[in-house]
Amino acid sequence: MMVEEEKLSTLDEHVLENESKGGICSCVWTPIYWFKMLAMEMHWSFVFGVVVVNGISQGLGGALGRVSTDYYMKDVQKVQPSEAQVYSGITNIPWIVKPLWGLLTDVVPILGYRRRPYLVLAGVLGVISMLFISLHRELHIVFAVLCLTAGSAGVAIADVTVDACVAQNSGTHPYLAADMQSLCSLTSSIGALIGFSFSGIFLHLIGPKGVFGLLAIPFCLVLLVGIVLKEPHTPNFAYxxxxxxxxxxAKAMWTTLKCPDVWRPCLYMYLSFSLSLNIHEGMFYWYTDPKAGPSFSQETVGLILSVGSVGSLLAALLYQNGLKDHPFRDVLFWSQLLLSLSGMLDLMLVLRLNLKFGIPDYFFVVIDESVSQMIIQLKWMPLLVLSSKLCPRGIEGTFFALLMSIDNFGVLSSSWGGGFLLHILKVTRTQFDNLWLAILIRNILRAAPLCLLFLVPRSDPNTSLVPTEIPNTKEGTEISGSENIELVSLVNNIDGR
Incomplete structure (x- = not known):
């Protein structure tokens, strides 16, 4: 404790010294000093890994990949919006099996290393898949989806592995746990903003296939992280x-899931996501259609999405500073209700009511995107905190990853359900007569989870929700150890801000 106190006092002295300089110099030098301090305390390779995986690969690369995939499916593969919706769900499957990646990095070292080989694997997987889809002239849709899924798996594996590194360093450097979470969130947010802002420009200059080739660079950096990351070597592992x-x-997780205090909130989380049907591809095709829609350019689409990411960031700040102490049911009720009502903005846009009120399409869509993303984030934050409260001791990391997979499976069901709805209503690449009906049905279904709020505990979010009847087994403790994959990195991000 004395060593930690001395380090904290030293850090405070440096911060005060920087702040005393004041003005613009303080704004410039404080972040530089902060990065330098983290690199000195935990090794530069760790800071480099977080910046690459969270900021460049997941943030910037994820933003570029999302927009380029939309245009690739529409302009290169020329699939229907319902098909594109189903394919987007398939590419997200690697995020559903996050507990598998967590278990592998936690209990199956390769050549004596627990983290480095999986980062190398993620980088190689991403580079090969992105170059293959970029260089192939007439790639069949099946192989294109496989490549996109492989790239998504590379991002997911790298994400889980870096989460494990953050969790491990949070245990050895508890006085810097909040700084590490700030580093993860800051780099991810900045990367997404930059990616969405420049996505339209890159698409206009080199096309969607060219952007996929460009995305090989972030995966090369992930590969480099796997090579340079400082990690202790543990040979002679008992496989x-x-x-x-x-x-x-598996036994511990199944025992926990059978508890009513756990499966009831899990059921609500799955249904709340799955009932909110995702018809993004139908809206995207309409956005860019020159006849039926406003015919937004590639640059405009990227800028609209960047505004949405700002709305998500504002929602996280709003929840942290004003809503985090409110009961789960209250926050979820209002966020779900507002989510259903905000969907009516899409309906007004498709019916062109905004033009009758004299509101230009671009301005109206910017408002729509920012409001909807803010509300979606406000709904997601209490569910994330609730998930962290349901994890029993001994299997926190693996069980939290399981809960995140349940949420991701709900997102997958939403994507496939939205594709089915677009197919039934005959919303095609050029036919959008029934798109308004798809939006209306989606908005009505978004209100359905309001009837299921009884599944969510009516308790103070600051109290423990871990079921007391679940024993802390020896096996569970051994599984968790000091290197939980998800617990520290995600839970501290919410509760420790």
């Missing part, structure tokens, strides 16, 4: 224990 550890984790 015979792997099967038993995985089996113990």
């Amino acid at each position: 015979t224990q792997v099967n038993q550890k995985v089996l113990d984790a």
